[in-house]
Amino acid sequence: MLGDSHSLPLLREILYGYRRFSELATLTGAPRSLLTSRLRKLESAGVIARRRYSERPPRDEYVLTDAGYDLVPVLLALKVWGERHTGEHHQPTAVFRHRCGAELHPVVVCEACGDEVRPGEFEVSGGTHPPILRP
Amino acid sequence: MLGDSHSLPLLREILYGYRRFSELATLTGAPRSLLTSRLRKLESAGVIARRRYSERPPRDEYVLTDAGYDLVPVLLALKVWGERHTGEHHQPTAVFRHRCGAELHPVVVCEACGDEVRPGEFEVSGGTHPPILRP
DNA sequence: CGCAGTCAGTCCGGAAGTTGGACCTACAAC
DNA sequence: GTTGTAGGTCCAACTTCCGGACTGACTGCG
DSSP states (O other), X not given: OOSSTTHHHHHHHHHTTOOBHHHHHHHHOOOHHHHHHHHHHHHXXXXXXXXXXXXXXXXXEEEEOHXXXXXXXXXXXXXXXXXXXXSOOOSSOOEEEETTSSBOOEEEEETTTOOBOOTTSEEEEOOOOOOOOOO | OXXXXXXXXXXXXXXXXXXXXXXXXXHHOOOHHHHHHHHHHHHHXXXXXXXXXXXXXXXXXXXXXXXXXXXXXXXXXXXXXXXXXXSOOOSSOOEEEETTSSBOOEEEEEXXXXXXXXXXXXXXXXXXXXXXXXX
């Protein structure tokens, strides 16, 4: 779902609160035809919803569903990675503010012990790997 | 970097510990030619490294770099999402065990207050959005 | 030695996905 | 009635992807 070109940037912009077709077109740089098909695909995947906000003229907007909001940890983790590992500090990045009042710096922790999950501090086992089937 | 087809599954398998070309080929299902170019791309992005483990015959293996391990939170967050939101419980998924002994259930928390970051409990501001430039 | 098998690829032609520009419908403003 | 905006669709070029065949450098077996 996220492995398609433009899907990740598209979701990011929607998370940032942009919800209009033409905003998303210019922000992502995706051709409008592709944007249409990505929006439809994400909609049928259940992560965004299309809402008609004007009947006449007919106007639609796109917002995250609850399942879409659940992708926030993924996007935040990716944001953290990007800021740490790419020299391209893409302009003033968005600032996330948590309800606690502080600027939101997301950290991935182990639920059991509460410690941050760092490289090498965990083991992967099992990992039976389904062959990937594409329809 | 992750928006290319097969990149995410590929990184997952490498995280699971598979490091040989032909393993990765069958696990991801990607054609070998594509796999080659993805591995090269990820290598030049600095998330994986190619190591020669045999001179004769020449054999290479692929492992995560430190920057690659820093992607673990992203992959873990995605794993959590997938398990919660897709009916396809893809066979026995891999089990991650944290050094604390418990099975690793990753949670994204706010660094300041330590609370889990949930939908609607934060605000995005700023979000100046560079137009995406593709070379 | 000769033959089979494995590993890490490359090569190639057809299929699929992407791109940007033109075009369309439905309005609103002047 | 002309211009502008929003949300698209259509299409022909272009790029990527696919899967199967092929290669080179070995190892193992009898």
